[in-house]
Amino acid sequence: MREVVACVWPTQCVGCGSWDVVLCADCEQQFTCGTREWSALSVSLGGEAVPFIALGEYEGVRRRVMLSAKHHRFVDFSQLLQRAGESIAESLICVGMMLFLAEPSIRELWVVPAPASWTRRLWGRSVTIPVACGLARVCASHMSVPVRVVEAVSLRVGTFSQAGRSSQRRRQGRRGVMRLRFPVPQGVKVIVVDDVVASGATVEELLRCLGKVVSMVACVAWSTGKVSR
Numbered sequence: 001m002r003e004v005v006a007c008v009w010p011t012q013c014v015g016c017g018s019w020d021v022v023l024c025a026d027c028e029q030q031f032t033c034g035t036r037e038w039s040a041l042s043v044s045l046g047g048e049a050v051p052f053i054a055l056g057e058y059e060g061v062r063r064r065v066m067l068s069a070k071h072h073r074f075v076d077f078s079q080l081l082q083r084a085g086e087s088i089a090e091s092l093i094c095v096g097m098m099l100f101l102a103e104p105s106i107r108e109l110w111v112v113p114a115p116a117s118w119t120r121r122l123w124g125r126s127v128t129i130p131v132a133c134g135l136a137r138v139c140a141s142h143m144s145v146p147v148r149v150v151e152a153v154s155l156r157v158g159t160f161s162q163a164g165r166s167s168q169r170r171r172q173g174r175r176g177v178m179r180l181r182f183p184v185p186q187g188v189k190v191i192v193v194d195d196v197v198a199s200g201a202t203v204e205e206l207l208r209c210l211g212k213v214v215s216m217v218a219c220v221a222w223s224t225g226k227v228s229r
Contacts, residue, residue, distance in 0.1 A: 014068040014075075015061040022075050023065065030062045031055060031084040031220070050207065052217035053088055058196050062221050066196060069127050078130040081220070085134025085193070088218045093142055107187035109143060110150045111136040112210065114194040114202050115178065117155065132193040135218060139191075152190075153178050153209050180209045189215045197222040 011020055015027030056062055069077035113128035132149045140147035156177050184190060190213045192206050197219045207214055 014072065015065045023077075023080065027061045027065060028080065030065065031080055032087050050214060050217055052197075052219065053091055054197070054219045054222045055084060055087060056221060058198065058221035058223045066127070066221060070125060070195075077127075081127055081130035081195075082134035082137075084220050085131040085136075085218075086138050087134075088131070088220075089135045089138035092139075092216075092218075105187060106145055106189050108145055108185070108189075109139060109147045110152065110184065110188055110190045111139070111147065112150055112152045112190050112192050112206070114192070114206060115151065115153055115155045118157075127195045128193050131195065131218075131220060135191070135193060152181055152184065153206060154181050155179075176205075178205045178209050184210065184213045189213060191215060192217045194219045196220060199223075 011022060012018065013021050013024040013027055015023060015030070018024045058066070065077070065080075068075070069081060111132045113126070113132040116126040116128065129149070129151075136147050136149045156179055190210055192203065192210070192214055194202055194206075194217065197203055197217075203217055203219075
């Protein structure tokens with residue numbers, strides 16, 4: 001029966017188009033290795049640039065797979081996204097960016113995923129939560145304080161997706177649309193997780209809500225020109 005279905009509805013890799021596989025090994029490696037550190041976002045927090053790390057640029061295979069993870073109705077990419085989060089955390093450890101999270105004053109680390117739109121929540125297609133879970137799992141194994149994934153920020157009712165919007169409209173569409181569900185306790189530091197940093201509008205709004213407790217931003221991919229090295 002599977003052979004018959006494959007003949008009627010042939011499967012292609014969402015990354016490169018290879019036949020008979022949803023995601024080939026070569027495309028999967030784009031999310032599990034080759035992580036590089038980038039110095040700062042194009043937004044600031046209290047006049048200081050916020051360091052961040054990403055798996056790579058938002059183009060080619062990585063872009064096609066991320067779009068499929070968001071919009072493909074019949075394939076669950078959550079395991080791949082969790083492995084991407086683990087790769088980001090492993091890179092944080094390799095480049096020494098975990099050191100400043102080991103301050104004596106830190107009592108707990110929160111990994112806060114960017115909130116999903118109501119439509120994505122309705123269909124159960126959140127992409128930031130699996131990434132946050134993978135990142136938190138690895139961080140917890142290397143830190144002496146508790147590490148938790150906390151959905152501390154939510155979108156206000158009536159907020160729509162940013163898909164298909166220009167950079168300027170993305171910034172306008174994300175201004176003031178998030179709210180803090182509960183305050184971050186004293187002694188808690190935050191790593192913000194997003195799937196793609198394109199215009200920087202989502203991260204900018206997250207920083208506005210969370211404030212100076214944010215120590216780092218992590219994302220799967222970034223758009224050229226929006227982030228300085």
